Amino acid sequence: MSETAVVDRTAEVMTINVGPHHPATHGVLRLLVQLEGEVVKDLKPIVGYVHTGIEKSCEEKAYWKVIPFVERMDYLAYYFNMEAFCGCVERLLEIEIPERAKYLRVIHMELNRLHSHLVWLGTSALDLGAISMFWYCFRERDSILDLFEMSSGQRMHTRYFQVGGVMEDIPLGFERKVRAFLEEMPSRIDQYEALLDRNEIFLRRTKGVGIVSRERLLELGVTGPLLRAAGEPWDLRKAEPTLCYGDLDFKVPVGTVGDGYDRYRVRLEEMRESVKLVGQALDGLPEGPHITDDRKVALPPRHELSTSMEALIHHFKLVTEGFRVPPGELYYATESPRGELGCFVVADGSAKPARVHIRDPSFVNLQMLRDMSLDGYLADLIQNLAMLDPILGGIDR
Amino acid sequence: MPDAVGLEVIAGELRERSEGSVLETSFERGSATLIVDPEPILSVLRWLRDWPEQRYTFLSSLHAADYLPAEPRFAVHYELLSMERAERLNVKALLPDPGGDDLPEIDSCVEVFPTADFQEREAYDFFGIRFRGHPDLRRILMPEEYVGWPQRRDFPVGGEPVIFTNTEREVPGWYR
Numbered sequence: 001m002s003e004t005a006v007v008d009r010t011a012e013v014m015t016i017n018v019g020p021h022h023p024a025t026h027g028v029l030r031l032l033v034q035l036e037g038e039v040v041k042d043l044k045p046i047v048g049y050v051h052t053g054i055e056k057s058c059e060e061k062a063y064w065k066v067i068p069f070v071e072r073m074d075y076l077a078y079y080f081n082m083e084a085f086c087g088c089v090e091r092l093l094e095i096e097i098p099e100r101a102k103y104l105r106v107i108h109m110e111l112n113r114l115h116s117h118l119v120w121l122g123t124s125a126l127d128l129g130a131i132s133m134f135w136y137c138f139r140e141r142d143s144i145l146d147l148f149e150m151s152s153g154q155r156m157h158t159r160y161f162q163v164g165g166v167m168e169d170i171p172l173g174f175e176r177k178v179r180a181f182l183e184e185m186p187s188r189i190d191q192y193e194a195l196l197d198r199n200e201i202f203l204r205r206t207k208g209v210g211i212v213s214r215e216r217l218l219e220l221g222v223t224g225p226l227l228r229a230a231g232e233p234w235d236l237r238k239a240e241p242t243l244c245y246g247d248l249d250f251k252v253p254v255g256t257v258g259d260g261y262d263r264y265r266v267r268l269e270e271m272r273e274s275v276k277l278v279g280q281a282l283d284g285l286p287e288g289p290h291i292t293d294d295r296k297v298a299l300p301p302r303h304e305l306s307t308s309m310e311a312l313i314h315h316f317k318l319v320t321e322g323f324r325v326p327p328g329e330l331y332y333a334t335e336s337p338r339g340e341l342g343c344f345v346v347a348d349g350s351a352k353p354a355r356v357h358i359r360d361p362s363f364v365n366l367q368m369l370r371d372m373s374l375d376g377y378l379a380d381l382i383q384n385l386a387m388l389d390p391i392l393g394g395i396d397r
Numbered sequence: 398m399p400d401a402v403g404l405e406v407i408a409g410e411l412r413e414r415s416e417g418s419v420l421e422t423s424f425e426r427g428s429a430t431l432i433v434d435p436e437p438i439l440s441v442l443r444w445l446r447d448w449p450e451q452r453y454t455f456l457s458s459l460h461a462a463d464y465l466p467a468e469p470r471f472a473v474h475y476e477l478l479s480m481e482r483a484e485r486l487n488v489k490a491l492l493p494d495p496g497g498d499d500l501p502e503i504d505s506c507v508e509v510f511p512t513a514d515f516q517e518r519e520a521y522d523f524f525g526i527r528f529r530g531h532p533d534l535r536r537i538l539m540p541e542e543y544v545g546w547p548q549r550r551d552f553p554v555g556g557e558p559v560i561f562t563n564t565e566r567e568v569p570g571w572y573r
Contacts, residue, residue: 048538055523056547060554091426218480221456221512239483330428331458331476331487342458344474354550359458359476367515396538 013041020049024127024382027392031369031381038377043370047363051396058356062322063089064163066356070343071157073358074394076119079105079112080336082161084343084358087242088332089163092325092347095297100288101165102243106281107178108151108160109243109334110274114185115144116337117271121192124264124386128205133195140188143181150174163323164298165291175282182282185275193268206260210372210384214258220371221364224339226388229266230258236335248280263387270337297323322351329355338362338389360394399484404429407451407486411441420491428487435473435490435503442488442509445477453477453486456510461520465550469493471501471526492526505531523548 013036020030028049034042054073058066070085071078083105090097122137145155151170152158160167196202214230227234235252237245253269255262291298295314304311325347333342339361346355365388372384399407401424408419408431418441421432433441445453458476471492478485492501505528506513517528518537525546528534536543545552 048536048540051538053547056554059550094426218455219511221510223457234480239480328425329462330426331474331485333457340457342476344458344460344462344476346462346464354464355462355548357458357460357462359460363515363519364512367512 012036018381020046025385025392026123026390027395029385029390029392029395031385033378033381035378038379040373040376040378040381043373043381045366045369047366047392047395049396050392054397055356055358058353060352062351063325063353064318064322066353067161067163068157068159070356070358071159072393073397074336074338074341074360074362074391075156076116076391077112077336077338077341077394078157079109079161080334080341081358082159083109083243084332084334084336084341085345085356086161086163087334088330088343088345089325089353091332092328092330092345093163093297093323095164095292095294097165097292098289099244099286100169101290101292103281103285104166104170104290105161106243106245106248107278107285108148108158108166110277110281111144111147111178113274113337114271114278115141117267117274118144120267120337120389121264124389125196125202127382127386128202130196130199130202133192136188136192136195140185147174147178147181150177162291162298164294165289167291169290175285178278178282182275182279186272189268189271189275196264203261205380205383206264206387208257209260209376209380210387211257211259212368212371216371217258217368220368222339222368224335224337224361224365225263225266225270226339226365226368228253229255229262231256236333236340240333242334244281244284247284248277250277250280260383260387324349324351325353331359333359336361338391338394339365358394358397360391360397362390362392362394363397366390366395399429399486400424401429404431404486407431407445410448411444414444415440428485430487430489432489432491435492438488438490439504439506439509442475442477442506445486445488446509451479452481453479453484455480456506456512457485459506459510459513459516459520461524461526461548463524463548463550471524473503473520473526475506500525500527502527502529504529505534507531525549 013034015034018031018033019025020028030046032044054069058069070081073081118137118141122134125133148158149155152160214232217227217230231254233252233254250273253266255266299318300311300314327349329346331342331344333340342359344357345353348354373381404422404424408422411419415437418434418437423430445451455478457478460474462472469491473490475488517531520526521534522536522539
């Protein structure tokens with residue numbers, strides 16, 4: 001027995017902070033990482049740096065004023081946040097929205113899915129060192145934002161969905177612009193694929209990295225492309241077809257291995273499916289009103305105000321007080337680009353919700369990061385985080 | 398969703414297995430809710446997960462709500478999902494307020510559904526519901542040293558002073 005203790009440098013555990021201000025954490029996420037050499041031995045995500053109390057603020061607002069609040073949670077999937085909230089309130093009110101509104105919602109939601117996946121692809125490729133992808137993806141993202149601007153006047157956080165339908169019908173020329181975009185987009189996706197799929201660095205960093213089994217993902221409550229990449233064909237658009245998803249023809253891409261590469265492939269295929277969905281929804285777009293004619297819920301058309309006393313009263317009541325929702329509570333989920341985005345609303349009979357809770361997919365999916373990264377290299381942790389696609393605005397709310 | 402009859406079947410079976418576990422059922426607007434006693438919550442959830450005819454294997458969301466002034470005041474909602482049948486079932490456990498500084502308590506379901514880890518921490522953070530047996534029950538979104546349960550209905554919006562440069566000397570303890 002020698003008296004000097006032998007120190008094995010590789011067995012020394014070091015605790016370091018990754019983030020909260022690190023460009024690779026996709027927001028203000030802090031990871032407390034235990035490192036042994038370069039190998040991750042333990043990991044704890046610490047969140048809450050951009051918590052703004054949105055759920056609490058919603059309790060102080062009339063139902064239609066809540067919409068811009070919930071939109072700002074997951075700031076890349078604002079149409080889905082709106083759909084989760086509006087859909088939940090519509091079900092509480094037991095109103096059916098017009099067919100045209102359903103199609104308009106699907107068109108915007110699928111464009112939004114494309115937009116969200118484009119931001120994900122650009123930033124994730126950037127994390128892995130491919131800076132040119134970032135510029136290409138943001139070019140296409142910008143043309144989607146132009147479309148949003150055309151239909152609603154805003155590029156982000158459009159507040160386009162209204163309880164009972166959508167705010168306004170699409171303007172003249174919108175369809176032509178969307179079709180021009182849809183014409184172009186598939187070839188763009190092929191270009192991304194060509195750039196990344198033959199990139200040795202990208203392939204080596206993603207293939208076989210961050211594998212978590214399907215069973216474990218289900219235990220952890222993971223949904224969306226992450227779950228599908230592990231081979232579980234679970235998509236709420238197919239399983240519980242709301243809006244007009246039941247009428248549209250699309251496939252649910254699934255992976256086989258469940259590594260980073262599969263996650264990338266699944267999202268890329270989803271973009272192709274979204275392009276098809278928008279095209280089909282435009283083809284099938286029915287004529288008719290874009291918002292419900294229930295005057296107790298939706299504002300009357302502007303031209304009625306000067307001729308109809310009832311319209312004026314309804315307008316005044318809706319703007320000053322808002323509509324009342326009968327007591328009840330409901331959970332309603334949609335398939336957002338990151339998984340199941342659920343909204344739980346408790347109505348107490350007044351014009352303000354008593355509780356609004358958003359089940360954000362990023363918040364739940366973040367729990368799988370530890371399983372993905374354990375006993376892997378620190379560099380793989382960055383890749384795992386990129387493929388996880390967390391949106392901190394949604395996690396912290 | 399199970400229909401109204403299916404819900405009664407589930408409630409009946411649960412009542413048969415353990416007396417008084419299901420207090421009430423409600424079927425409204427196409428959504429089925431089991432209102433259960435908080436004490437045997439783990440065995441109820443386990444049965445719903447494992448019983449071959451139920452197989453609600455996926456916990457899609459866990460959240461709390463404050464029904465002030467109703468009594469019992471708090472509720473923990475478990476949104477269960479059967480992926481095979483694409484059916485949802487809401488299990489709701491009502492918790493009375495013990496009063497004073499005591500916190501309402503319920504068993505943690507992390508061992509039944511590991512996904513509940515973060516979501517139970519969130520419910521603890523905002524409503525002060527203590528989950529017995531949770532491996533790491535700390536605040537998750539609010540700062541760790543924060544005092545109070547901000548999403549309870551009796552916690553006012555603006556209950557926390559906001560410090561601006563013109564008020565920083567008047568707000569007590571700003572320098573801490």
